[in-house]
Amino acid sequence: xxxxxxxxxxxxxxxxxxxxxxxxxxxxxxxxxxxxxxxxxxxxxxxxxxxxxxxxxxxxxxxxxxxxxxxxxxxxxxxxxxx
Amino acid sequence: xxxxxxxxxxxxxxxxxxxxxxxxxxxxxxxxxxxxxxxxxxxxxxxxxxxxxxxxxxxxxxxxxxxxxxxxxxxxxxxxxxxxxxxxxxxxxxxxxxxxxxxxxxxxxxxxxxxxxxxxxxxxxxxxxxxxxxxxxxxxxxxxxxxxxxxxxxxxxxxxxxxxxxxxxxxxxxxxxxxxxxxxxxxxxxxxxxxxxxxxxxxxxx
Numbered sequence: 001x002x003x004x005x006x007x008x009x010x011x012x013x014x015x016x017x018x019x020x021x022x023x024x025x026x027x028x029x030x031x032x033x034x035x036x037x038x039x040x041x042x043x044x045x046x047x048x049x050x051x052x053x054x055x056x057x058x059x060x061x062x063x064x065x066x067x068x069x070x071x072x073x074x075x076x077x078x079x080x081x082x083x
Numbered sequence: 084x085x086x087x088x089x090x091x092x093x094x095x096x097x098x099x100x101x102x103x104x105x106x107x108x109x110x111x112x113x114x115x116x117x118x119x120x121x122x123x124x125x126x127x128x129x130x131x132x133x134x135x136x137x138x139x140x141x142x143x144x145x146x147x148x149x150x151x152x153x154x155x156x157x158x159x160x161x162x163x164x165x166x167x168x169x170x171x172x173x174x175x176x177x178x179x180x181x182x183x184x185x186x187x188x189x190x191x192x193x194x195x196x197x198x199x200x201x202x203x204x205x206x207x208x209x210x211x212x213x214x215x216x217x218x219x220x221x222x223x224x225x226x227x228x229x230x231x232x233x234x235x236x237x238x239x240x241x242x243x244x245x246x247x248x249x250x251x252x253x254x255x256x257x258x259x260x261x262x263x264x265x266x267x268x269x270x271x272x273x274x275x276x277x278x279x280x281x282x283x284x285x286x287x288x289x
Contacts, residue, residue: 006267009274013224013239015217019134023149027126027156031119034160071150072157 026068036067041080055081108169115163126156129173131221131240133180135214140207141184147191151183173218181211223274231266238263 018024026033040061044051054061058077062069105113105124113121133155137148158179166175184207224232233252237243238259249256 006264006271009220009267009270010239012213012217012220013235014242015139015214016131016135016221017240017242019130019152020149023134023152024126024130027130027153028123030126030156030160031117031122070153070157072154076157 022068026070029068033067033070033073036062036065037073037077037080040065040077044081051081106170107172111163111166111169111172122160125159125172129176132173132214132218133176135217136177136180136207136211137184140181140210140214141188143184143187147187151180151187154183155180177211177215181207219277220270220274223270223277226273227266227269231262231269234259234262235266235270 040054044054054077058074058081059069062073062077067073105121107128110121110125110128114125130152133152134148137143137151138145143151155176159176166172224235227235230252234248237248237251238245243251245256245259248254248259254262
């Protein structure tokens with residue numbers, strides 16, 4: 001019997017199913033999302049009204065810019081807007 | 084120059100082949116130079132690994148697993164510059180994922196930190212070593228034809244039925260079982276060949 005019998009190989013293939021497509025997409029868009037984030041922060045620095053609205057609804061602001069509001073992005077935006 | 088020739092040959096066989104033939108070190112170097120396509124490939128290459136560690140080894144619920152997943156890639160993106168050995172990106176990502184999973188479990192646990200650490204390490208250890216092996220098997224899949232790769236991945240990793248696979252690949256459902264069997268045999272040959280080669284090279288080194 002081979003060390004890598006067919007049954008074992010089948011089980012090992014099955015151990016790595018694909019991650020949800022939306023998760024992968026959000027991670028792949030990270031470079032673009034970071035650029036959008038820079039734009040949002042720059043706008044918030046220049047426009048007090050926008051900054052107030054942004055602090056009130058970070059998720060909404062990201063969505064409005066077409067960015068998926070993942071936890072790390074929200075965290076970074078919160079930190080940068082507070083600074 | 085040689086690297087450019089390698090890429091050219093792979094590109095002729097399509098994006099999947101190109102992605103598979105890029106070594107981890109070259110992929111990291113390309114990401115570091117700001118190549119967004121390389122970043123897409125890096126996320127694609129390690130997404131299953133990160134997902135499996137959080138869901139199978141640490142059994143995180145979906146919402147925690149998603150946060151860990153995004154946090155892992157955010158940190159990889161931010162800290163790629165600090166990676167000392169580009170070839171070691173996989174163990175680096177694995178370690179990062181494990182640490183973030185443990186942080187999640189700690190945050191949600193009523194037990195003491197020491198208990199949580201010990202329990203999760205023991206529970207996850209066996210699965211983690213199997214996941215490393217599974218990653219190597221998936222790596223070997225890249226050496227098979229696209230058709231074999233698709234069939235094996237759809238059937239074993241995506242739990243698709245013969246009919247669904249047949250419809251997607253425009254093959255008679257009745258032939259899928261025999262194709263799976265043939266492709267598994269090819270995979271075994273490739274995988275065992277790889278292991279023998281790496282065994283022989285370790286012997287030469289020692």
